[in-house]
Amino acid sequence: MRKSKRERQRLLQETIRENPFITDEELAEKFSVSVQTIRLDRLELAIPELRERIKNVARQSFADKVRALPLEEVIGDIIDIEPDASAISIFDVKEEHVFRRTRIARGHHLFAQANSLAVAVIHDELALTAKATIRFVRQVKEGERVVAKAKVAGKTAHGRTIVEVNSYVGQELVFSGTFEMYRSNIEKKDGDSNEHRD
Protein backbone atom coordinates (compact mmCIF):
# COMPACT_ATOMS: atom_id res chain seq x y z
CA MET A 1 0.00 0.00 0.00
CA ARG A 2 1.24 3.44 -0.88
CA LYS A 3 1.80 5.73 2.03
CA SER A 4 0.00 8.97 2.63
CA LYS A 5 1.51 12.20 1.42
CA ARG A 6 2.54 13.22 4.91
CA GLU A 7 4.25 9.94 5.66
CA ARG A 8 5.95 9.86 2.29
CA GLN A 9 7.33 13.36 2.74
CA ARG A 10 8.61 12.51 6.20
CA LEU A 11 10.45 9.48 4.85
CA LEU A 12 11.63 11.48 1.87
CA GLN A 13 13.35 13.99 4.10
CA GLU A 14 14.98 11.28 6.12
CA THR A 15 16.09 9.35 3.04
CA ILE A 16 17.68 12.39 1.47
CA ARG A 17 19.32 13.45 4.71
CA GLU A 18 21.13 10.17 5.04
CA ASN A 19 21.89 9.83 1.35
CA PRO A 20 22.04 13.16 -0.44
CA PHE A 21 23.29 11.40 -3.59
CA ILE A 22 19.93 9.90 -4.53
CA THR A 23 18.16 11.11 -7.70
CA ASP A 24 14.47 11.94 -8.09
CA GLU A 25 14.08 8.92 -10.33
CA GLU A 26 15.45 6.58 -7.66
CA LEU A 27 13.23 8.22 -5.07
CA ALA A 28 10.19 7.82 -7.32
CA GLU A 29 10.88 4.13 -7.62
CA LYS A 30 11.51 3.77 -3.89
CA PHE A 31 8.17 5.33 -2.97
CA SER A 32 6.27 3.96 -5.98
CA VAL A 33 5.16 7.34 -7.21
CA SER A 34 5.99 9.37 -10.29
CA VAL A 35 9.02 11.57 -10.60
CA GLN A 36 6.73 14.60 -10.70
CA THR A 37 5.33 13.73 -7.32
CA ILE A 38 8.82 13.58 -5.86
CA ARG A 39 9.53 16.99 -7.35
CA LEU A 40 6.38 18.46 -5.87
CA ASP A 41 7.39 16.99 -2.54
CA ARG A 42 10.86 18.49 -2.72
CA LEU A 43 9.33 21.81 -3.68
CA GLU A 44 7.01 21.75 -0.69
CA LEU A 45 9.79 20.67 1.65
CA ALA A 46 12.25 23.12 0.12
CA ILE A 47 14.77 20.37 -0.55
CA PRO A 48 17.16 21.39 -3.31
CA GLU A 49 17.93 19.22 -6.30
CA LEU A 50 20.59 16.53 -6.32
CA ARG A 51 23.31 18.71 -7.77
CA GLU A 52 22.76 21.50 -5.30
CA ARG A 53 22.72 19.04 -2.43
CA ILE A 54 26.00 17.53 -3.51
CA LYS A 55 27.50 20.96 -3.98
CA ASN A 56 26.50 21.85 -0.43
CA VAL A 57 28.13 18.75 0.99
CA ALA A 58 31.27 19.50 -1.01
CA ARG A 59 31.34 23.15 0.00
CA GLN A 60 31.02 22.29 3.66
CA SER A 61 33.86 19.83 3.62
CA PHE A 62 35.94 22.28 1.66
CA ALA A 63 35.37 24.97 4.26
CA ASP A 64 36.10 22.47 7.01
CA LYS A 65 39.33 21.44 5.39
CA VAL A 66 40.63 25.00 5.46
CA ARG A 67 40.37 25.22 9.20
CA ALA A 68 40.91 21.53 9.92
CA LEU A 69 44.59 21.00 9.38
CA PRO A 70 45.90 24.56 9.86
CA LEU A 71 43.96 24.67 13.11
CA GLU A 72 45.86 21.60 14.18
CA GLU A 73 49.15 23.29 13.56
CA VAL A 74 48.62 25.75 16.38
CA ILE A 75 45.86 25.27 18.92
CA GLY A 76 44.36 28.63 19.82
CA ASP A 77 44.87 31.97 18.13
CA ILE A 78 48.08 33.68 19.05
CA ILE A 79 47.26 37.31 19.60
CA ASP A 80 50.55 38.60 20.88
CA ILE A 81 54.09 37.35 20.86
CA GLU A 82 57.50 38.58 21.92
CA PRO A 83 59.97 35.96 20.76
CA ASP A 84 61.89 34.25 23.54
CA ALA A 85 60.03 36.31 26.12
CA SER A 86 56.25 35.97 26.22
CA ALA A 87 53.14 35.14 24.21
CA ILE A 88 49.37 35.10 24.55
CA SER A 89 46.77 32.97 22.79
CA ILE A 90 43.03 32.56 23.06
CA PHE A 91 41.05 29.37 22.63
CA ASP A 92 37.27 29.11 22.52
CA VAL A 93 35.95 25.87 23.95
CA LYS A 94 33.41 24.41 21.54
CA GLU A 95 31.29 21.31 21.41
CA GLU A 96 34.05 19.19 19.91
CA HIS A 97 36.37 19.89 22.84
CA VAL A 98 34.18 18.74 25.70
CA PHE A 99 32.96 15.50 27.20
CA ARG A 100 29.47 14.96 25.90
CA ARG A 101 27.94 14.24 29.25
CA THR A 102 29.55 16.84 31.44
CA ARG A 103 30.34 19.57 28.90
CA ILE A 104 33.70 19.89 30.59
CA ALA A 105 36.65 20.50 28.31
CA ARG A 106 38.93 17.54 27.82
CA GLY A 107 42.29 18.23 29.39
CA HIS A 108 44.38 17.60 26.35
CA HIS A 109 42.89 20.58 24.57
CA LEU A 110 44.03 22.91 27.32
CA PHE A 111 47.35 21.14 27.27
CA ALA A 112 47.51 21.53 23.49
CA GLN A 113 46.89 25.26 23.69
CA ALA A 114 49.58 25.72 26.33
CA ASN A 115 51.99 23.41 24.55
CA SER A 116 51.46 25.13 21.19
CA LEU A 117 52.10 28.46 22.82
CA ALA A 118 55.24 27.20 24.52
CA VAL A 119 56.52 26.00 21.13
CA ALA A 120 55.59 29.28 19.46
CA VAL A 121 57.26 31.53 22.01
CA ILE A 122 60.58 29.82 21.40
CA HIS A 123 62.25 31.70 18.59
CA ASP A 124 63.78 28.66 16.96
CA GLU A 125 63.46 26.42 13.91
CA LEU A 126 62.95 23.34 15.98
CA ALA A 127 61.35 23.62 19.39
CA LEU A 128 60.12 20.47 21.07
CA THR A 129 58.72 19.80 24.49
CA ALA A 130 61.00 17.62 26.57
CA LYS A 131 59.16 17.63 29.87
CA ALA A 132 56.09 19.23 31.34
CA THR A 133 54.42 19.50 34.69
CA ILE A 134 50.86 20.68 34.50
CA ARG A 135 47.96 21.35 36.77
CA PHE A 136 44.31 21.61 35.83
CA VAL A 137 43.13 24.13 38.42
CA ARG A 138 39.45 24.17 37.61
CA GLN A 139 37.17 22.74 34.94
CA VAL A 140 36.53 24.71 31.79
CA LYS A 141 33.08 24.45 30.28
CA GLU A 142 31.81 24.62 26.73
CA GLY A 143 31.49 28.22 25.56
CA GLU A 144 34.24 29.61 27.75
CA ARG A 145 37.20 31.47 26.34
CA VAL A 146 40.59 30.44 27.61
CA VAL A 147 43.45 32.94 27.51
CA ALA A 148 46.88 31.35 27.82
CA LYS A 149 49.90 33.41 28.80
CA ALA A 150 53.37 32.05 28.29
CA LYS A 151 56.52 33.48 29.83
CA VAL A 152 60.06 32.31 29.26
CA ALA A 153 61.36 31.72 32.76
CA GLY A 154 64.93 30.65 32.31
CA LYS A 155 67.22 27.84 31.26
CA THR A 156 68.26 24.50 32.65
CA ALA A 157 71.80 23.20 32.96
CA HIS A 158 71.25 21.19 29.76
CA GLY A 159 70.45 24.28 27.72
CA ARG A 160 66.72 23.69 27.76
CA THR A 161 64.37 26.62 28.00
CA ILE A 162 61.78 26.78 30.76
CA VAL A 163 58.41 28.23 29.77
CA GLU A 164 55.68 28.94 32.30
CA VAL A 165 52.15 28.92 30.93
CA ASN A 166 49.10 30.08 32.87
CA SER A 167 45.63 29.92 31.35
CA TYR A 168 42.68 31.95 32.50
CA VAL A 169 38.94 32.18 31.99
CA GLY A 170 38.29 35.79 32.85
CA GLN A 171 40.29 36.44 36.01
CA GLU A 172 40.28 32.82 37.10
CA LEU A 173 43.29 30.60 36.70
CA VAL A 174 42.19 27.33 35.12
CA PHE A 175 45.44 25.74 34.04
CA SER A 176 49.08 26.16 34.80
CA GLY A 177 52.09 24.35 33.45
CA THR A 178 55.86 24.37 33.37
CA PHE A 179 57.36 23.29 30.07
CA GLU A 180 60.95 22.33 29.54
CA MET A 181 61.65 22.95 25.89
CA TYR A 182 64.35 21.47 23.70
CA ARG A 183 65.68 23.76 20.97
CA SER A 184 68.06 23.14 18.08
CA ASN A 185 69.97 26.44 18.08
CA ILE A 186 71.37 26.79 21.53
CA GLU A 187 73.21 30.04 22.02
CA LYS A 188 75.36 29.06 24.94
CA LYS A 189 76.00 25.73 26.59
CA ASP A 190 75.47 22.49 24.76
CA GLY A 191 72.55 20.15 24.98
CA ASP A 192 72.37 16.53 24.00
CA SER A 193 69.66 15.41 21.64
CA ASN A 194 67.37 12.84 23.18
CA GLU A 195 64.31 13.62 25.22
CA HIS A 196 62.26 16.08 23.32
CA ARG A 197 59.05 16.66 21.50
CA ASP A 198 56.97 19.31 19.89
Place this chain on the structure above:
Amino acid sequence: MRKSKRERQRLLQETIRENPFITDEELAEKFSVSVQTIRLDRLELAIPELRERIKNVARQSFADKVRALPLEEVIGDIIDIEPDASAISIFDVKEEHVFRRTRIARGHHLFAQANSLAVAVIHDELALTAKATIRFVRQVKEGERVVAKAKVAGKTAHGRTIVEVNSYVGQELVFSGTFEMYRSNIEKKDGDSNEHRD
Protein backbone atom coordinates in the same frame (compact mmCIF):
# COMPACT_ATOMS: atom_id res chain seq x y z
CA MET B 1 50.47 37.26 -23.99
CA ARG B 2 48.83 33.88 -24.00
CA LYS B 3 50.82 31.11 -22.41
CA SER B 4 52.03 28.02 -24.18
CA LYS B 5 49.94 24.89 -24.06
CA ARG B 6 52.25 23.24 -21.54
CA GLU B 7 52.26 26.19 -19.20
CA ARG B 8 48.50 26.63 -19.47
CA GLN B 9 47.87 22.99 -18.64
CA ARG B 10 50.18 23.18 -15.65
CA LEU B 11 48.30 26.20 -14.32
CA LEU B 12 44.99 24.57 -15.17
CA GLN B 13 45.74 21.60 -12.97
CA GLU B 14 46.79 23.84 -10.14
CA THR B 15 43.76 26.10 -10.50
CA ILE B 16 41.32 23.20 -10.45
CA ARG B 17 43.11 21.53 -7.56
CA GLU B 18 42.69 24.55 -5.34
CA ASN B 19 39.21 25.38 -6.58
CA PRO B 20 37.34 22.35 -7.90
CA PHE B 21 34.17 24.46 -8.22
CA ILE B 22 35.31 26.38 -11.29
CA THR B 23 33.50 25.82 -14.61
CA ASP B 24 35.08 25.38 -18.03
CA GLU B 25 33.66 28.72 -19.05
CA GLU B 26 35.35 30.50 -16.16
CA LEU B 27 38.57 28.69 -16.93
CA ALA B 28 38.34 29.69 -20.58
CA GLU B 29 38.01 33.30 -19.60
CA LYS B 30 40.83 33.04 -17.07
CA PHE B 31 43.25 31.66 -19.64
CA SER B 32 41.86 33.65 -22.60
CA VAL B 33 41.12 30.59 -24.67
CA SER B 34 37.92 29.00 -25.86
CA VAL B 35 35.86 26.60 -23.82
CA GLN B 36 36.74 23.86 -26.26
CA THR B 37 40.41 24.30 -25.59
CA ILE B 38 39.80 23.93 -21.87
CA ARG B 39 37.89 20.74 -22.56
CA LEU B 40 40.68 19.36 -24.69
CA ASP B 41 43.09 20.20 -21.88
CA ARG B 42 40.96 18.43 -19.30
CA LEU B 43 40.70 15.47 -21.61
CA GLU B 44 44.47 15.28 -22.00
CA LEU B 45 45.04 15.74 -18.28
CA ALA B 46 42.25 13.32 -17.36
CA ILE B 47 40.54 15.90 -15.17
CA PRO B 48 36.85 15.08 -14.76
CA GLU B 49 34.11 17.61 -15.37
CA LEU B 50 32.87 20.04 -12.73
CA ARG B 51 30.00 17.89 -11.55
CA GLU B 52 32.14 14.82 -11.13
CA ARG B 53 34.78 16.81 -9.29
CA ILE B 54 32.21 18.19 -6.89
CA LYS B 55 30.75 14.75 -6.37
CA ASN B 56 34.19 13.44 -5.49
CA VAL B 57 34.76 16.16 -2.92
CA ALA B 58 31.33 15.46 -1.42
CA ARG B 59 31.87 11.72 -1.33
CA GLN B 60 35.16 12.09 0.44
CA SER B 61 33.81 14.37 3.12
CA PHE B 62 30.89 12.03 3.58
CA ALA B 63 33.25 9.18 4.28
CA ASP B 64 35.40 11.34 6.55
CA LYS B 65 32.49 12.46 8.67
CA VAL B 66 32.02 8.96 10.02
CA ARG B 67 35.42 8.88 11.69
CA ALA B 68 35.81 12.60 12.44
CA LEU B 69 34.17 13.29 15.78
CA PRO B 70 34.10 9.80 17.33
CA LEU B 71 37.87 9.76 16.95
CA GLU B 72 38.05 12.81 19.18
CA GLU B 73 36.27 11.16 22.05
CA VAL B 74 39.11 8.78 22.81
CA ILE B 75 42.52 9.28 21.27
CA GLY B 76 43.94 5.93 20.28
CA ASP B 77 42.22 2.56 20.18
CA ILE B 78 41.89 0.90 23.52
CA ILE B 79 42.75 -2.73 23.01
CA ASP B 80 42.76 -3.98 26.57
CA ILE B 81 41.44 -2.71 29.86
CA GLU B 82 41.21 -3.89 33.45
CA PRO B 83 39.19 -1.25 35.29
CA ASP B 84 41.08 0.52 38.06
CA ALA B 85 44.16 -1.52 37.26
CA SER B 86 45.63 -1.23 33.79
CA ALA B 87 44.88 -0.46 30.15
CA ILE B 88 46.57 -0.45 26.75
CA SER B 89 45.86 1.64 23.67
CA ILE B 90 47.47 2.03 20.27
CA PHE B 91 47.75 5.19 18.23
CA ASP B 92 49.04 5.44 14.67
CA VAL B 93 50.85 8.68 13.94
CA LYS B 94 49.53 10.09 10.68
CA GLU B 95 50.15 13.16 8.62
CA GLU B 96 47.74 15.30 10.60
CA HIS B 97 49.61 14.64 13.85
CA VAL B 98 53.05 15.81 12.85
CA PHE B 99 54.88 19.04 12.21
CA ARG B 100 54.96 19.54 8.48
CA ARG B 101 58.62 20.31 8.29
CA THR B 102 60.08 17.75 10.60
CA ARG B 103 57.44 14.97 10.43
CA ILE B 104 57.81 14.69 14.21
CA ALA B 105 54.59 14.10 16.13
CA ARG B 106 53.30 17.07 18.06
CA GLY B 107 53.54 16.43 21.75
CA HIS B 108 49.93 17.03 22.59
CA HIS B 109 48.84 14.03 20.57
CA LEU B 110 51.00 11.73 22.65
CA PHE B 111 49.72 13.51 25.71
CA ALA B 112 46.14 13.10 24.47
CA GLN B 113 46.59 9.37 24.00
CA ALA B 114 48.06 8.95 27.47
CA ASN B 115 45.51 11.25 29.03
CA SER B 116 42.58 9.48 27.36
CA LEU B 117 43.90 6.18 28.59
CA ALA B 118 44.33 7.49 32.12
CA VAL B 119 40.71 8.66 32.06
CA ALA B 120 39.52 5.36 30.65
CA VAL B 121 41.30 3.16 33.14
CA ILE B 122 39.51 4.89 36.01
CA HIS B 123 36.31 2.98 36.58
CA ASP B 124 34.21 6.03 37.36
CA GLU B 125 31.46 8.21 35.92
CA LEU B 126 33.57 11.32 36.16
CA ALA B 127 37.32 11.05 35.92
CA LEU B 128 39.33 14.20 35.35
CA THR B 129 43.00 14.89 35.28
CA ALA B 130 44.10 17.14 38.12
CA LYS B 131 47.84 17.15 37.61
CA ALA B 132 50.33 15.54 35.32
CA THR B 133 54.06 15.31 34.97
CA ILE B 134 55.17 14.09 31.61
CA ARG B 135 58.35 13.41 29.73
CA PHE B 136 58.81 13.13 25.99
CA VAL B 137 61.64 10.64 25.88
CA ARG B 138 62.25 10.54 22.14
CA GLN B 139 60.58 11.93 19.03
CA VAL B 140 57.91 9.92 17.32
CA LYS B 141 57.77 10.14 13.54
CA GLU B 142 54.94 9.92 11.08
CA GLY B 143 53.97 6.32 10.39
CA GLU B 144 55.02 4.97 13.77
CA ARG B 145 52.63 3.11 16.04
CA VAL B 146 52.57 4.18 19.65
CA VAL B 147 51.46 1.69 22.30
CA ALA B 148 50.47 3.33 25.57
CA LYS B 149 50.31 1.28 28.78
CA ALA B 150 48.56 2.68 31.81
CA LYS B 151 48.87 1.30 35.31
CA VAL B 152 47.06 2.50 38.42
CA ALA B 153 49.85 3.11 40.88
CA GLY B 154 48.14 4.22 44.06
CA LYS B 155 46.30 7.03 45.75
CA THR B 156 47.21 10.39 47.19
CA ALA B 157 46.22 11.73 50.58
CA HIS B 158 43.40 13.68 48.89
CA GLY B 159 41.82 10.57 47.46
CA ARG B 160 43.19 11.12 43.99
CA THR B 161 44.28 8.18 41.89
CA ILE B 162 47.79 8.03 40.48
CA VAL B 163 48.10 6.57 37.00
CA GLU B 164 51.43 5.85 35.38
CA VAL B 165 51.44 5.82 31.59
CA ASN B 166 54.37 4.66 29.47
CA SER B 167 54.21 4.78 25.69
CA TYR B 168 56.37 2.73 23.38
CA VAL B 169 57.26 2.46 19.73
CA GLY B 170 58.31 -1.15 19.48
CA GLN B 171 60.54 -1.74 22.49
CA GLU B 172 61.53 1.88 22.84
CA LEU B 173 60.04 4.14 25.47
CA VAL B 174 58.95 7.39 23.82
CA PHE B 175 56.74 8.99 26.44
CA SER B 176 56.14 8.60 30.12
CA GLY B 177 53.78 10.42 32.42
CA THR B 178 52.34 10.43 35.89
CA PHE B 179 48.71 11.48 36.06
CA GLU B 180 46.92 12.46 39.22
CA MET B 181 43.25 11.80 38.56
CA TYR B 182 40.23 13.28 40.25
CA ARG B 183 37.23 10.99 40.53
CA SER B 184 33.67 11.58 41.72
CA ASN B 185 33.01 8.29 43.51
CA ILE B 186 35.72 7.98 46.05
CA GLU B 187 35.53 4.72 47.98
CA LYS B 188 37.49 5.71 51.05
CA LYS B 189 38.83 9.07 52.20
CA ASP B 190 37.29 12.31 51.06
CA GLY B 191 38.55 14.65 48.41
CA ASP B 192 37.64 18.26 47.81
CA SER B 193 36.44 19.31 44.42
CA ASN B 194 38.63 21.89 42.76
CA GLU B 195 41.63 21.14 40.61
CA HIS B 196 40.61 18.67 38.02
CA ARG B 197 40.09 18.03 34.41
CA ASP B 198 39.69 15.16 32.05
Place this chain on the structure above:
DNA sequence: CCAATTTTATGACTAGGTACTAAAGGTAAT
Protein backbone atom coordinates in the same frame (compact mmCIF):
# COMPACT_ATOMS: atom_id res chain seq x y z
C1' DC C 1 56.03 28.08 -47.49
C1' DC C 2 54.15 23.91 -46.15
C1' DA C 3 52.93 20.52 -42.82
C1' DA C 4 51.87 19.59 -38.30
C1' DT C 5 50.06 21.12 -34.26
C1' DT C 6 46.84 23.72 -31.76
C1' DT C 7 42.74 26.17 -31.34
C1' DT C 8 38.06 27.25 -32.30
C1' DA C 9 33.47 26.36 -34.03
C1' DT C 10 29.43 23.67 -34.80
C1' DG C 11 25.93 20.30 -34.18
C1' DA C 12 23.84 16.43 -31.86
C1' DC C 13 23.20 14.33 -27.46
C1' DT C 14 23.12 13.67 -22.09
C1' DA C 15 21.67 13.94 -16.97
C1' DG C 16 19.09 15.90 -13.82
C1' DG C 17 16.89 19.01 -13.16
C1' DT C 18 13.10 23.88 -13.17
C1' DA C 19 8.76 25.99 -14.43
C1' DC C 20 4.48 25.75 -16.20
C1' DT C 21 0.09 23.90 -17.99
C1' DA C 22 -3.18 20.40 -18.23
C1' DA C 23 -5.49 16.36 -17.29
C1' DA C 24 -6.84 12.62 -14.50
C1' DG C 25 -7.98 10.19 -9.87
C1' DG C 26 -9.76 9.93 -5.32
C1' DT C 27 -12.40 11.64 -1.42
C1' DA C 28 -15.66 14.29 1.19
C1' DA C 29 -19.50 17.24 1.67
C1' DT C 30 -23.68 19.02 -0.08
Place this chain on the structure above:
DNA sequence: ATTACCTTTAGTACCTAGTCATAAAATTGG
Protein backbone atom coordinates in the same frame (compact mmCIF):
# COMPACT_ATOMS: atom_id res chain seq x y z
C1' DA D 1 -24.98 12.20 -8.10
C1' DT D 2 -22.58 16.28 -8.47
C1' DT D 3 -19.55 19.72 -7.12
C1' DA D 4 -15.27 20.97 -5.02
C1' DC D 5 -10.84 20.13 -3.67
C1' DC D 6 -6.57 17.86 -3.06
C1' DT D 7 -3.22 14.84 -5.01
C1' DT D 8 -1.00 12.65 -8.62
C1' DT D 9 0.58 12.14 -13.22
C1' DA D 10 1.86 13.67 -17.82
C1' DG D 11 3.87 16.59 -21.12
C1' DT D 12 6.33 20.52 -22.98
C1' DA D 13 9.89 23.98 -23.16
C1' DC D 14 14.03 25.41 -21.16
C1' DC D 15 18.47 25.23 -18.33
C1' DT D 16 23.44 24.05 -17.09
C1' DA D 17 27.51 21.96 -17.73
C1' DG D 18 28.92 19.08 -19.75
C1' DT D 19 30.12 14.75 -23.73
C1' DC D 20 31.55 13.21 -28.46
C1' DA D 21 32.59 13.84 -33.21
C1' DT D 22 33.73 16.49 -37.18
C1' DA D 23 35.59 20.23 -39.54
C1' DA D 24 37.64 24.51 -40.32
C1' DA D 25 40.76 28.12 -38.99
C1' DA D 26 44.89 29.86 -36.82
C1' DT D 27 49.45 29.34 -35.28
C1' DT D 28 53.96 27.48 -35.11
C1' DG D 29 58.27 24.94 -36.31
C1' DG D 30 61.41 23.45 -39.62
